[in-house]
Amino acid sequence: MKKVLLIGSFLLALTGASFAQRYGIVDTKYILDKMPEYKEAQKKLDQFSIQWQKEIDDKQAALDKMYKDFDAEQVMLSEELKKKREDELFIREKELRDLQRKRFGFEGDLFKRRQELIKPIQDKVYNAIQKIAVNRAFDFILDKSEGITVIFADPKLDRSEDVLKELGVK
Numbered sequence: 001m002k003k004v005l006l007i008g009s010f011l012l013a014l015t016g017a018s019f020a021q022r023y024g025i026v027d028t029k030y031i032l033d034k035m036p037e038y039k040e041a042q043k044k045l046d047q048f049s050i051q052w053q054k055e056i057d058d059k060q061a062a063l064d065k066m067y068k069d070f071d072a073e074q075v076m077l078s079e080e081l082k083k084k085r086e087d088e089l090f091i092r093e094k095e096l097r098d099l100q101r102k103r104f105g106f107e108g109d110l111f112k113r114r115q116e117l118i119k120p121i122q123d124k125v126y127n128a129i130q131k132i133a134v135n136r137a138f139d140f141i142l143d144k145s146e147g148i149t150v151i152f153a154d155p156k157l158d159r160s161e162d163v164l165k166e167l168g169v170k
Helices: 002-019 028-033 036-076 079-104 109-117 119-135 160-167
Strands: 023-026 140-143 149-153
Touching (some): 079 109, 119 149
Parallel strands (some): 023 140
Antiparallel strands (some): 140 149
């Protein structure tokens, strides 16, 4: 009886192991930091960022000087000149905000440069991860660098269509 139980347990363990999902974990930040082309692209991005920040800082300094001059002179200005200078200050402030948004805002110049310089390197890493996942029969590859993110999942494990069917969505 013990022999039958032992054999049954062994077969059950083998069956369970065959249904187990294989997964791997990678740290894409660590991988990217080890790649010379990523370091070079990051250095170029930093140079653009410094250059654009200097441009913004220079415009901010000029605007600050205009405000200071206006504060010092406004008691001597006519209402018409005061209004004209206030309008000019408003326009310069708007130009500065627009420049900041253009350089550093969502889909601004920095974002575009990052897409241009960094994304091809990231794609190279993700393609290598996917190749390893397929070749070594992993079901999932998780990225631990910035929280847990699924980088690769075997499409046969995707149950999205089953959920849609359950919800009655076609």
